[in-house]
Amino acid sequence: MSAATNDPAQAAAPSTPATPPSPTGRISARVAAIAESATLAVDARAKALKAAGRPVVGFGAGEPDFPTPDYIVDAAAAACREPRYHRYSPAGGLPELREAIAAKTLRDSGYRVDASQVLVTNGGKQAIYEALATLLDPGDEVLLPAPYWTTYPESIRLAGGVPVEVVTDDTSGYLVSVEQLEAARTPRTKLLVFVSPSNPTGAVHPAERVAEIGRWAVEHGLWVLTDEIYEHLVYGDARFTSMPVAVPELAERCVVVNGVAKTYAMTGWRVGWVIGPKDVVKAATNLQSHATSNVANVSQVAALAAVSGDLTAVSAMREAFDRRRRTIQRMLNEIDGVSCPEPRGAFYAYPSVRALLDREIAGRRPRSSLELAELLLEEAEVAVVPGEAFGTPGYLRLSYALGDDDLVEGVSRMQRLLA
Known part of the structure; x- marks a missing residue:
């Protein structure tokens, strides 16, 4: 790929696989x-x-x-002694955790969702992959602003999609524009991956830019997968803005992924979630029921304590x-x-x-x-x-x-x- 550029005409290109197919066929x-x-x-x-x-x-x-904060660890330790957590639980997540995630989402971002719109996953990576696998068909193009987290293009490819990189650079503060996205859009474009605050750059899109991009996605009938894992980690006068809150009419074509890893120092506990339209979440839950079944119950109880507690x-x-x-x-x-x-x-x-x-x-x-x-x-x-x-x-x-x-x-x- 070429060096970063702000020229919309040169700022998008389909991303090729990182390594060639296995020559041995094994x-x-x-x-x-x-x-x-x-x-x-x-x-x-x-x-x-x-x-x-x-x-x-x-x-x-x-x-x-x-x-990980002590009150979360204590909740997990108590769960270890509860026989009901030694058994299978619903593939989509403990009902009480799904309810708590819905309540936490309203509290933290202003996005009102029902527990039936929540799927609890094995970390944010599984949330991203399952959301993409549920939405993409082979050949569907996905707009992926770069710099991007390394997992996004691989998950897109595994789901049969084609990553189309939309390159930003340090001169713009790594903020993607509607003009760049529009220059990259083709008849095969189905979805945009949007991340703010960003890994790897730390960029935070202003509320007006988030709304502008959301309205553009609605205008062109695109899906948006927005990763909100860093929602609480903003500094100075920067503010986190949830796209389906900024643009409510996007909600029926928007999937939010999140988790407890970064906010609560719980990277090793492996609890994330997908929030989206009920039919999408139901389909993704069916996928998870065959891939992993439920997330480990002890980790789910720890996550319940995390999202239900205060933010001290x-x-x-x-x-x-x-x-x-x-x-x-x-x-x-x-x-x-x-x-x-x-x-x-x-x-x-x-x-x-x-x-x-x-x-x-x-x-x-x-x-x-x-x-x-x-x-x-x-x-x-x-x-x-x-x-x-x-x-x-x-x-x-x-x-x-x-x-x-x-x-x-x-x-x-x-x-x-x-x-």
Whole structure:
């Protein structure tokens, strides 16, 4: 894919599979074409180096460094002793959890839904895949603003769809425009993936832009899958806006995915959900009934405690993330050749490093952000994710969901190496 551009005429292209089909025929072409999760791969490599005694600072994984709040853990521990949770439960989720998710959605975003519109899934990734598998037929095109989280294009392809990348860059704050989306739309376009706050960029679309995009989708009869997993992690004057709230007439063609992972520091508990029209949720539930059946009941009870409780613990985590985002943006922008827009949500910084490419660093000349990321790991023992993983070469993603001291140490190492 080409470098990022704001030219709508050049800002969209169908995304090709990351790897070619298996030449041996032993693996299906569909699965052989799936790329490994780059973020998980970087995190695994960093942890392996740490285990070998290397003092690696890892900016790769997108997970809070805080423990799950005690009241949630206590609820799960009590559930372990309840025999009714030792058995199968409804494939779509515990009824009390579905009710609580509906209530939490109204409380947090103003979106009124019924429990019958909720499907509880094994994390946000399953929510995304099942929603796409339910809506897409082979050849349907999906508009995917880039930079994008690595799982979106793979889930689209697995569901038979064709990702069409709509490229944004740091000059626009990584905000996609209706003009770019319209330039990418074809008669085969069925769905738009919309994410705000964004992983990997931390961009937050203003309410008026969210509404404009939603009205455009309604005008052209498109579906929207909106990922609201970072809804509570916004900073400064940024505000989260739920698209079906901003544009109520979109609700019958909108699917919302969310979960407890980021808000409540529960990445390992694996609880997400799909909210959508009843027929879509029923069909996705049928799919899940054959794929996994119910989500682990103990995790569901933990999620029930999370979404039913107050947001005190969430506020404390957000305060720490806010402090760290200001630190990491300042320190990255102190490096000659690095340009980092202000992250306004989530917990990621996404600096441009294009000016560093082909510059001599530690006796080498990295020609891509992938090579630069490898150099940073080898020479500075700092793990970052290259922009190639997110559809925009020339950038790096750094998660600031790590301790303040580690954050400062890691970026200081980058400053020394890249000076």
